[in-house]
Amino acid sequence: MGPHGLGLALACCLLLAFACGPVLGRVPRGQQEQEGTREPPLDHAERDEEKHEKYNSRQEEEPPASRCFRCCDPGTPMYQAIPVPQINITILKGEKGDRGDRGLQGKYGKTGSVGARGHTGPKGQKGSMGAPGDRCKNHYAAFSVGRKKPLHSNDYYQTVIFDTEFVNLYGHFNMFTGKFYCYVPGIYFFSLNVHTWNQKETYLHIMKNGEEVVILYAQVSDRSIMQSQSLMLELQDQDEVWVRLFKGERENAIFSDEFDTYITFSGYLVKPATEP
Numbered sequence: 001m002g003p004h005g006l007g008l009a010l011a012c013c014l015l016l017a018f019a020c021g022p023v024l025g026r027v028p029r030g031q032q033e034q035e036g037t038r039e040p041p042l043d044h045a046e047r048d049e050e051k052h053e054k055y056n057s058r059q060e061e062e063p064p065a066s067r068c069f070r071c072c073d074p075g076t077p078m079y080q081a082i083p084v085p086q087i088n089i090t091i092l093k094g095e096k097g098d099r100g101d102r103g104l105q106g107k108y109g110k111t112g113s114v115g116a117r118g119h120t121g122p123k124g125q126k127g128s129m130g131a132p133g134d135r136c137k138n139h140y141a142a143f144s145v146g147r148k149k150p151l152h153s154n155d156y157y158q159t160v161i162f163d164t165e166f167v168n169l170y171g172h173f174n175m176f177t178g179k180f181y182c183y184v185p186g187i188y189f190f191s192l193n194v195h196t197w198n199q200k201e202t203y204l205h206i207m208k209n210g211e212e213v214v215i216l217y218a219q220v221s222d223r224s225i226m227q228s229q230s231l232m233l234e235l236q237d238q239d240e241v242w243v244r245l246f247k248g249e250r251e252n253a254i255f256s257d258e259f260d261t262y263i264t265f266s267g268y269l270v271k272p273a274t275e276p
Contacts, residue, residue: 139184139269139272139274139275140169140170140184140269141169141170141172141182141183141184141188141268141269142167142169142267142268142269143167143168143169143172143173143180143266143267143268144166144167144168144264144265144266144267145162145164145165145166145168145173145175145264145265145266146162146163146164146166146261146263146264146265147160147161147162147163147164147256147261147262147263147264148163148164148256148257148258148260148261149163149256149258150197150253150254150255150256150257151245151253151254151256152251152252152253153203153245153246153247153248153250153251153252153253154247154248155247155248156247157244157245157246157247158244158245158247159177159178159179159242159243159244159245160178160204160242160243160244160245160254160263160265161175161176161177161178162175162178162263162265163175164261166264166266167266170183173267177242178242178243179240179241179242180240180241180242180267181238181239181240182235182236182237182238182239182240182241183237183238184269184272184273185235185236185237185272185273185274186234186235186269186270186271186272186273186274186275187232187233187234187235187269187270187271187273188232188233188234188235188241188267188268188269188270189230189231189232189267189268189270190206190230190231190232190233190241190265190266190267191228191229191230191264191265191266191267192204192206192216192228192229192230192243192264192265193226193227193228193263193264193265194216194226194227194228194254194255194262194263195224195225195226195227195254195255195256195262195263196218196221196224196225196226196227196254196255197224197252197253197254197255198221198222198223198224199220199221199222200220200251200252200253201217201218201219201220201250201251201252202216202217202218202227202252202253202254203215203216203217203245203246203250203252204216204217204243204244204245204246204254205243205244205246206229206231206241206242206243207240207241207242207243207244208233208235208239208240208241209239209240212244213231213233214229214231215229216228216229224255226262232270241267243265
């Protein structure tokens, strides 16, 4: 090796000694304390307690900001942790794209249960007047009904219900209630025919709106006979006319059977109120 090589090797050794001198000259703290002041030896229990206190105190202390390590020390990190760079995503966001095509319609779901009834809505406005009806129909009203079953009095008044319908124009006579309802005001003619019962009175009234108008009466007799009553009434719209059997203060009845009709009640419009 020439002089130039020796000089280069000597320079490298000097630089290495200058760089590693402070690190190699540093004495560990534990060794300094042992050299400065030596404490008397401790037994096993005291050593364990001292190790426990040192371990806890080291955990509470904050780690130093920076620390030097020797390459030969155990647990020396091979490299320092490099922080992960943070990227601002907002600067990478592109422009909003066009709206895509509408997809296919999905299948219909199952029908749900019926919901609760809603509140009643407000009353609507009154409608306009309709066209006038057929004058001929409005000026006609007639009915004729019969009964095939006998009827006996009881503790209360009874409305005579009829079970046979001969004529019931426009349904003005209600077969369920036994009453005629006036829908065409005017003058009406009514007729009632019954068959009396042996040894019993016959006591009925033709009623108008809850009031007794005329009576059909027959005294007790050994033989039964046909009895009749008729009259004319002026009726207004929604007036009611029917036949009532008197209550059982006196035993009374009317006779009929399944083979023949003995009881009839009829009525018809004579003159409507709209005509002069």
